[in-house]
Amino acid sequence: xxxPPALYPSHCHGLSPTLGRWCPLRAVDVFAxxxxxxxxxxxxxxxxxxxxKWVRLTGIIVAMDEFYSR
Numbered sequence: 001x002x003x004p005p006a007l008y009p010s011h012c013h014g015l016s017p018t019l020g021r022w023c024p025l026r027a028v029d030v031f032a033x034x035x036x037x038x039x040x041x042x043x044x045x046x047x048x049x050x051x052x053k054w055v056r057l058t059g060i061i062v063a064m065d066e067f068y069s070r
Contacts, residue, residue, distance in 0.1 A: 018050040
């Protein structure tokens with residue numbers, strides 16, 4: 001298993017295209033997001049070395065249940 005890439009300092013986060021946007025990720029990618037102790041409680045997670053605040057789940061619907069009321 002490879003080690004995760006080094007994180008950029010916090011003053012460089014504004015240069016990342018992922019910080020101020022809704023990032024479309026699959027559920028498996030959201031599960032792989034990691035939280036770093038330096039940024040704990042700030043709501044910032046990391047995918048590789050990119051900071052992510054907001055996530056938009058994307059994927060294919062595989063099942064759907066419909067319930068009809070009377």
